[in-house]
Amino acid sequence: MSNRRSVLTTTSLVAIGLSLLPAAAACKTSALHQISETRKIITIGTQGKPGTAGFRVMKAGTLDGTIGATQMHGALRTLDKPLGPGRENIDGTEFDAGGFRSFVINLHYMITNGRTIETGTGRWTGGTGAYTRAHGTFKIGGGGPVGGVHTVRLIGNLSMERIDGLSPRAH
Amino acid sequence: MLSRRALGWTSAVAMTVGLLPAAAVGSSRSNRNISEARTVTNHKLSETRKLINITGTGAVGLVDGRIGARSVHGAFRDVGQFTNSGTEIDRGTEFDGRGSRSFVQHLDLAVNNGRVTVTGTGTWTGGTGAYRHARGSFKLSGGGPIPGVLTSHLKGSISY
Numbered sequence: 534m535s536n537r538r539s540v541l542t543t544t545s546l547v548a549i550g551l552s553l554l555p556a557a558a559a560c561k562t563s564a565l566h567q568i569s570e571t572r573k574i575i576t577i578g579t580q581g582k583p584g585t586a587g588f589r590v591m592k593a594g595t596l597d598g599t600i601g602a603t604q605m606h607g608a609l610r611t612l613d614k615p616l617g618p619g620r621e622n623i624d625g626t627e628f629d630a631g632g633f634r635s636f637v638i639n640l641h642y643m644i645t646n647g648r649t650i651e652t653g654t655g656r657w658t659g660g661t662g663a664y665t666r667a668h669g670t671f672k673i674g675g676g677g678p679v680g681g682v683h684t685v686r687l688i689g690n691l692s693m694e695r696i697d698g699l700s701p702r703a704h
Numbered sequence: 705m706l707s708r709r710a711l712g713w714t715s716a717v718a719m720t721v722g723l724l725p726a727a728a729v730g731s732s733r734s735n736r737n738i739s740e741a742r743t744v745t746n747h748k749l750s751e752t753r754k755l756i757n758i759t760g761t762g763a764v765g766l767v768d769g770r771i772g773a774r775s776v777h778g779a780f781r782d783v784g785q786f787t788n789s790g791t792e793i794d795r796g797t798e799f800d801g802r803g804s805r806s807f808v809q810h811l812d813l814a815v816n817n818g819r820v821t822v823t824g825t826g827t828w829t830g831g832t833g834a835y836r837h838a839r840g841s842f843k844l845s846g847g848g849p850i851p852g853v854l855t856s857h858l859k860g861s862i863s864y
Contacts, residue, residue, distance in 0.1 A: 573764070575756050575758055577754050577756060577766055578754060591766065593755075593764045593766050594758070594764050595758065595781045607779075607781075607799055608764060608779035608797070608799050609779055610766050610779045628799030628800065628804070629804070630803070630833075631832075632801070633778075633799070661802070662803070662833055682759075
């Protein structure tokens with residue numbers, strides 16, 4: 534009886550110990566990084582009926598920049614919701630080799646001489662891979678010809694979990 | 705008996721604690737062993753790309769489709785090189801929530817009445833995340849107005 538209890542106790546301890554191993558191996562840390570990007574964005578199409586609440590403009594683009602000291606190159610897609618003259622809400626996702634990070638932007642724009650000038654603020658709302666639970670804020674500014682490629686600069690910060698083997702890198 | 709039980713506890717604790725630093729310090733080695741032992745699976749791939757040129761030779765777009773039973777939604781970018789009249793070689797990367805996959809594709813282009821028709825073949829040449837070491841091939845067809853958004857459909861396989 535006593536032997537059996539001892540074996541059980543030993544087994545339980547080994548089990549507890551082994552159950553700690555994945556937690557020890559998958560140690561995650563969260564760190565705040567400066568993020569600086571140049572986006573080149575263009576309209577791909579629309580969803581819904583213009584003038585209705587469900588209307589969205591689909592856009593795609595490239596992104597190149599740095600997160601901290603690490604270079605990053607990727608692509609993005611957005612759904613833009615017009616709010617009224619000169620205002621839009623943007624829901625989007627940026628992808629790079631480390632995973633994806635989602636964002637929302639409150640955008641203001643004006644059109645002068647066939648060109649759009651836009652400014653806005655945004656925040657990161659999560660992601661996958663290196664960007665799991667990404668959060669932080671940023672500012673954007675830029676523009677381009679109406680219906681053409683817009684070049685937008687983004688500067689801000691990004692807090693992300695760093696997991697070994699999944700970091701943003703040049704691709 | 706008590707001392708033997710105590711010995712059993714001590715050994716178990718020592719063994720358990722002894723494993724922890726090795727697991728933490730040696731995690732990269734463990735990961736490497738796991739990746740060496742990974743199984744490569746071949747998946748059917750079916751995608752629709754909507755793309756548009758943003759520079760003289762570069763294009764961006766949206767990617768939506770399926771890889772195996774899994775839906776994929778992402779974006780892509782590529783750079784093209786015209787080899788001679790009507791043919792093009794593109795090198796690019798598709799991105800989705802599970803990582804990135806790189807490709808090279810050879811296209812035949814035919815322009816008629818302001819529209820371009822595209823057919824071609826491509827290969828997967830690697831990637832990151834779930835698509836690390838991606839391999840496989842695909843066929844591509846599509847078209848659209850010039851200038852404007854081109855829609856192309858990919859069908860093929862990808863192993864990772």
